[in-house]
Amino acid sequence: xxxxxxxxxxELLLGQIVDTNSSWIGQQLAAAGLDSHFQTxxxxxxxxxxxxxxxxxxxxDAVICCGGLGPTQDDITREMIAEVMGAELVQDDExxxxxxxxxxxxxxxxxxxxxxQALIPVGASPIPQQPGTAxxxxxxxxxxxxxxxxxxxxxxxxxxxxxxxxxxxxxxxxTVIDDLRKRSGESSVIRSRVLRTWGMSESALSELLAxxxxxxxxxxxxxxxxxxxxxxGLKVRITAKAPxxxxxxxLLDTEQAVLWPLIGHLVFxxxxxxxxxxxxxxxINRGLTVAVAESVTGGYVAGRICAVPGxxxxxxxxxxxYQPEIKQRLLGVPEGPVVTEEAAVAMAEGVRSIMNADIGLxxxxxxxxxxxxxxxxxxxxxxxASPDGALATTIKLPGDRERIRQFSTISLLDVxxxxxxNQES
Amino acid sequence: xxxxxxxxxxELLLGQIVDTNSSWIGQQLAAAGLDSHFQTxxxxxxxxxxxxxxxxxxxxDAVICCGGLGPTQDDITREMIAEVMGAELVQDDExxxxxxxxxxxxxxxxxxxxxxQALIPVGASPIPQQPGTAxxxxxxxxxxxxxxxxxxxxxxxxxxxxxxxxxxxxxxxxTVIDDLRKRSGESSVIRSRVLRTWGMSESALSELLAxxxxxxxxxxxxxxxxxxxxxxGLKVRITAKAPxxxxxxxLLDTEQAVLWPLIGHLVFxxxxxxxxxxxxxxxINRGLTVAVAESVTGGYVAGRICAVPGxxxxxxxxxxxYQPEIKQRLLGVPEGPVVTEEAAVAMAEGVRSIMNADIGLxxxxxxxxxxxxxxxxxxxxxxxASPDGALATTIKLPGDRERIRQFSTISLLDVxxxxxxNQES
Numbered sequence: 001x002x003x004x005x006x007x008x009x010x011e012l013l014l015g016q017i018v019d020t021n022s023s024w025i026g027q028q029l030a031a032a033g034l035d036s037h038f039q040t041x042x043x044x045x046x047x048x049x050x051x052x053x054x055x056x057x058x059x060x061d062a063v064i065c066c067g068g069l070g071p072t073q074d075d076i077t078r079e080m081i082a083e084v085m086g087a088e089l090v091q092d093d094e095x096x097x098x099x100x101x102x103x104x105x106x107x108x109x110x111x112x113x114x115x116x117q118a119l120i121p122v123g124a125s126p127i128p129q130q131p132g133t134a135x136x137x138x139x140x141x142x143x144x145x146x147x148x149x150x151x152x153x154x155x156x157x158x159x160x161x162x163x164x165x166x167x168x169x170x171x172x173x174x175t176v177i178d179d180l181r182k183r184s185g186e187s188s189v190i191r192s193r194v195l196r197t198w199g200m201s202e203s204a205l206s207e208l209l210a211x212x213x214x215x216x217x218x219x220x221x222x223x224x225x226x227x228x229x230x231x232x233g234l235k236v237r238i239t240a241k242a243p244x245x246x247x248x249x250x251l252l253d254t255e256q257a258v259l260w261p262l263i264g265h266l267v268f269x270x271x272x273x274x275x276x277x278x279x280x281x282x283x284i285n286r287g288l289t290v291a292v293a294e295s296v297t298g299g300y301v302a303g304r305i306c307a308v309p310g311x312x313x314x315x316x317x318x319x320x321x322y323q324p325e326i327k328q329r330l331l332g333v334p335e336g337p338v339v340t341e342e343a344a345v346a347m348a349e350g351v352r353s354i355m356n357a358d359i360g361l362x363x364x365x366x367x368x369x370x371x372x373x374x375x376x377x378x379x380x381x382x383x384x385a386s387p388d389g390a391l392a393t394t395i396k397l398p399g400d401r402e403r404i405r406q407f408s409t410i411s412l413l414d415v416x417x418x419x420x421x422n423q424e425s
Numbered sequence: 426x427x428x429x430x431x432x433x434x435x436e437l438l439l440g441q442i443v444d445t446n447s448s449w450i451g452q453q454l455a456a457a458g459l460d461s462h463f464q465t466x467x468x469x470x471x472x473x474x475x476x477x478x479x480x481x482x483x484x485x486d487a488v489i490c491c492g493g494l495g496p497t498q499d500d501i502t503r504e505m506i507a508e509v510m511g512a513e514l515v516q517d518d519e520x521x522x523x524x525x526x527x528x529x530x531x532x533x534x535x536x537x538x539x540x541x542q543a544l545i546p547v548g549a550s551p552i553p554q555q556p557g558t559a560x561x562x563x564x565x566x567x568x569x570x571x572x573x574x575x576x577x578x579x580x581x582x583x584x585x586x587x588x589x590x591x592x593x594x595x596x597x598x599x600t601v602i603d604d605l606r607k608r609s610g611e612s613s614v615i616r617s618r619v620l621r622t623w624g625m626s627e628s629a630l631s632e633l634l635a636x637x638x639x640x641x642x643x644x645x646x647x648x649x650x651x652x653x654x655x656x657x658g659l660k661v662r663i664t665a666k667a668p669x670x671x672x673x674x675x676l677l678d679t680e681q682a683v684l685w686p687l688i689g690h691l692v693f694x695x696x697x698x699x700x701x702x703x704x705x706x707x708x709i710n711r712g713l714t715v716a717v718a719e720s721v722t723g724g725y726v727a728g729r730i731c732a733v734p735g736x737x738x739x740x741x742x743x744x745x746x747y748q749p750e751i752k753q754r755l756l757g758v759p760e761g762p763v764v765t766e767e768a769a770v771a772m773a774e775g776v777r778s779i780m781n782a783d784i785g786l787x788x789x790x791x792x793x794x795x796x797x798x799x800x801x802x803x804x805x806x807x808x809x810a811s812p813d814g815a816l817a818t819t820i821k822l823p824g825d826r827e828r829i830r831q832f833s834t835i836s837l838l839d840v841x842x843x844x845x846x847n848q849e850s
Binding site for chain 2: 367405
């Protein structure tokens with residue numbers, strides 16, 4: 001089953017918006033074992049949208065159209081799909097009622113042009129999920145409707161989903177993927193689990209998993225995939241196919257258990273976890289509070305911790321001690337060089353003390369563009385101070401100023417995480 | 426002149442990498458007055474790349490291929506272009522020497538497979554800019570080489586540029602755009618200037634500029650475009666066409682002067698400026714230092730200021746006072762509610778004092794998910810304290826926790842900027 005994605009909107013071609021929707025849909029299709037050979041962006045132009053739809057139906061079995069379902073004149077996706085289907089647009093009263101109710105819920109009167117969104121090609125059906133005013137559509141296309149006369153495929157399908165990411169995502173995961181898999185004759189369910197790893201390169205991680213990947217290639221199910229996520233580490237995605245959800249989850253559990261001795265020491269979280277949610281959760285579980293003293297990261301560590309809802313339960317506060325004089329006066333760092341493990345420990349202990357926290361964290365280093373204290377750009381010292389004492393470490397990071405600061409931030413959070421889960425590397 | 430972008434790489438279809446290159450190229454084409462009707466992503470598959478190239482040449486005058494120029498077996502862009510051109514691939518000795526020299530510069534021996542990158546279709550020429558090992562290519566296509574026999578266009582062209590963003594950008598701005606404009610018969614030059622605005626919605630900004638846009642629509646040159654940039658505000662891009670660079674710059678200067686009375690009060694910077702680079706520059710120019718006390722933004726304000734190289738000249742440091750007790754003990758905030766302008770002023774004055782800074786900044790507010798002190802989510806108070814006294818303001822922001830924190834961060838930086846340039850709104 002070949003599936004294409006067609007992103008619709010002139011603003012995408014002009015680069016005013018980056019099309020992240022297609023990439024996300026590509027991930028979901030790959031995880032569901034559905035082939036995708038092309039993704040196309042096209043502007044709000046009737047002729048070109050029609051052409052792109054016909055071309056996509058010619059070379060693929062299904063097309064997911066993203067965008068152009070709004071109430072304005074520019075939004076012509078449903079009209080173009082109706083033309084390609086050779087079908088009339090008629091108002092779906094249920095959808096119309098739903099849209100009207102949404103406006104009433106917000107205490108507003110529905111503008112009449114929003115009723116345009118309730119128009120649906122005859123033969124199409126609305127997607128049950130509808131988080132916004134734009135309904136998604138499932139539009140079956142009979143083989144005779146296409147130019148390709150020698151085509152023997154029984155039925156193809158166009159899905160229309162809104163361009164608003166959260167609306168689109170709800171429809172893709174709630175309906176489109178399952179519908180595609182049913183059409184492809186797959187009665188099995190597909191489930192994925194992501195192991196979030198940090199601290200190892202893609203090639204080194206592949207090497208650790210090489211034998212298992214060879215075994216899985218022979219078995220065919222589950223499968224493993226790597227997704228690089230920049231300074232946020234590498235995701236290892238396990239995808240399992242099974243007759244039922246329960247069996248798919250069992251396959252995932254079993255595979256996770258097989259992978260654990262190989263890479264478990266690198267895994268900081270699962271699925272939607274990120275480093276800060278994991279750290280905050282571990283702190284809450286242990287009833288511990290934390291404070292941070294930052295130089296090279298300049299507030300990023302505090303900023304990430306505070307991004308987690310509920311961080312106030314565990315985060316006392318932080319000091320951005322950018323000037324040496326502030327490090328000395330506020331945090332009690334001794335005079336002398338400040339890009340040292342000794343200075344990092346003094347900062348961590350200092351902030352722990354003035355913030356009355358259980359744990360103190362610190363970063364100090366050289367983000368560039370120039371070296372400092374004879375230390376090259378990318379030199380960063382970390383420290384964690386707790387009632388059990390302090391530990392410090394120094395790393396040398398590659399990249400530019402921003403990358404060094406981001407990388408230092410997640411590195412320090414990972415050091416704290418390892419201390420908490422008692423896995424010092 | 427119609428130009429298509431073809432992004433090549435299976436990792437793009439799988440969503441392992443978001444294709445930001447095409448969006449960026451779309452921006453450059455639009456600014457240069459070149460039409461772009463389609464952007465396509467295709468995997469590393471010979472048949473499909475060939476098909477996509479032929480289709481693009483059929484419906485457009487030029488194709489920019491991005492990616493697939495590396496030294497590995499997956500990288501087949503140059504082979505596919507050679508096939509579509511009907512040309513042999515031959516080694517370009519100059520390019521080969523250049524690649525070898527790059528490896529020698531890094532003290533490494535060139536692996537033999539990198540020589541593949543020096544292969545160039547007969548009739549094509551390398552793009553002069555070559556920041557990495559992959560050379561870019563300009564590949565003219567004679568009309569007879571295409572399937573479309575009724576085609577009367579004289580010559581079309583395929584450009585090949587690497588997928589590495591900084592390499593791609595250097596070639597597009599250094600060669601491709603100018604070459605496209607020459608081919609389109611344009612001897613004029615195109616120059617753009619971006620006015621970075623903050624603090625007004627797109628519809629309100631359009632209203633301010635409505636009359637001028639109508640005038641410019643009649644004149645045709647220069648043109649104005651809006652680019653939304655999320656919490657970073659709206660960019661207004663002026664694009665001017667003229668016989669020479671000097672004249673184009675004069676047109677830009679003149680138009681900027683016309684726009685200034687309308688929107689100058691919203692403009693915080695030009696072109697590559699962002700809010701923090703502007704703030705740091707204004708502080709340096711005035712020889713002033715700054716410190717920040719953060720609650721709701723939790724380190725983001727400090728983090729953004731420190732992102733600017735040279736921030737250490739003006740930034741003393743910051744306190745992330747997340748708990749009320751820390752606000753009181755470290756910053757001297759009186760007991761009582763902390764989401765108030767009084768608390769914000771006390772925080773700004775407190776941090777100014779303990780950091781020995783000329784100016785103190787502060788944020789305190791409710792990021793959610795729950796309301797606090799009876800104040801709804803999105804309530805944020807800002808303060809700026811200086812030797813001349815303190816000012817405070819309260820705003821109510823929409824959106825989720827992260828958006829409220831990001832929006833608060835740039836809001837506070839803009840308040841500081843306005844104080845510095847004496848433009849209090």
